[in-house]
Amino acid sequence: MLVKNLLPAFVAIGSAAAQSGTCSISGGTTTINSQADATGLASCRTVRGSVVIGRNAGPSIDISGPGEITGDLSVVSNGNIETLQSSDLATIGGKFELRNVTKLNSVSMAKLTAAKEIEWDTVTNIESMTLGPLNKADDIRISITSLRSLDSLDLGNVANLKLDNNARLSKFSSNLRTLSKNLVLASNGIGGIGLEVELPNLIWAVELDINNVTTFSVPSLKTVNGSARFGSNFFQSFSAPNLTATTSGDISFIGNAKLTNATFPKLEAIAGGLTIANNTLLDELTGFPKLKSIGGAILLRGNFESVELPALDNVRGTFDASSSADISASCEAFDKLAPQSQGGNGAIQGGYDCTSNNTQANEDTDGSTSGDGGNGGGGDKDNGAAGMALNTALFAVIALAGFAVAL
Known part of the structure; x- marks a missing residue:
């Protein structure tokens, strides 16, 4: 079942699990509807399951405490949240999803270095993000944002990378070495024609689909x-x-x-x-x-x-x-x-x-x-x-x- 509040989710946790800091979520997913709910996670070092930030949560949510969420971390169709942060989260085993979150202006997770998938779509107000930097991910899609920089991404290898319709993103420079599936770039920068791309270490890619960029440098490919x-x-x-x-x-x-x-x-x-x-x-x-x-x-x-x-x-x-x-x-x-x-x-x-x-x-x-x-x-x-x-x-x-x- 979908867990709506944190307290019932953790009542059934055994003493051994509690002592180890591992919190298993009944039903696999817990929903955070307030900062009080988020604070309930503070004693967990690992959350086994997924965490959803509810549609009405906000304006600020701090999920400090857990260093790992084994499932997804999702914020979808939330028109209230303005800041999302954690001082401890290092790993997201599933998808880090931000979708249709139009007031969010800051994501600060300075220890986050790994996520299986990043999907940020229609996060129109966000201008900055602070990640570990992120150096491990399979798939990344960042679409329809106001991000000015992707310096918090420091990936050596990735399967899919798609950047599109990021109106204020004027430059993308990465140490990326391999792309095992697709690189798609389209309609970034002011007017959709302003992105400078530098990939000095890229040696191998499967598919390149490059659109609307002002420079594209791949000297090692x-x-x-x-x-x-x-x-x-x-x-x-x-x-x-x-x-x-x-x-x-x-x-x-x-x-x-x-x-x-x-x-x-x-x-x-x-x-x-x-x-x-x-x-x-x-x-x-x-x-x-x-x-x-x-x-x-x-x-x-x-x-x-x-x-x-x-x-x-x-x-x-x-x-x-x-x-x-x-x-x-x-x-x-x-x-x-x-x-x-x-x-x-x-x-x-x-x-x-x-x-x-x-x-x-x-x-x-x-x-x-x-x-x-x-x-x-x-x-x-x-x-x-x-x-x-x-x-x-x-x-x-x-x-x-x-x-x-x-x-």
Whole structure:
């Protein structure tokens, strides 16, 4: 049963447990509705179960005493609480959840170093947090807050990290080394376009989904198991100087309005596809000098004046490039790699199209191209850019191409 008050919850505790400071909660969960309820936990060193801060508790709740809560610590849909603190809590075995807590402005838990999961969603008034710092967690999501800093997070390894819609968060710098699942960044900073990201020690990630950032620095990144996708960002330059491969996914840059340079000097293989589209200031695509193998398709759209992939010798999917400028010289080089049915050496195993002077190279929404074909591809081909919308549609095209190759 759900325990509404602390006294009944602890009446049944045996003397041995009480002497050891372990408090087992009848029913698994206790609800704190006042500071008096919270003070009832002070003699416990370990709380076996979950603790819920009730919807009407507040304005200040101090749960000092326990060093560990084996279950969750949750505050949900509370419009009263302004401060939440503990001078002793070091470990939360489950989720630390703050959701729809609109008056909370401070979380102070200076000894908290471990929680299985952090989920803070719609904590709109909070500007600061003081944690241990937190150095152990599997999953972290911080969404729709007014936090100005995440310095209280000092994580070396994490599975999932998602930061989105944090309007005052202008910088995120972390010693993170590995991401075993996903990193998602979107709409942080003033106006959703202000986040500077520095991850100097990140060497391995599974999925990167990076949106609306002004800088993204990953100088040590060596391997991405899944995909690395960059959409609608505001950085001028991106470099992954030590990335050598993606082992199962794509690399894409779509709609990055200020991008003038993207450099991957050591990248040799992409297991999925390569998509670079609608980055209107990117006029030279020359940052992949060692890229040899693409397991999916290549889709290039933009205002390119030059496209170079000098080491390319294996594309399992299609190759489709189109520019608003004249890339006929680049197309001549790629013509040699076209399928044998199109006069090439067969390094490109799917269809091949390379066009210049396409006025719709950054849109491709009207069902046709209006450019001049290179030697290996005509501007009137039905399998060119026709009908492709950017962003989501482009991702879908690459994914389908990869699926077809797998079959």
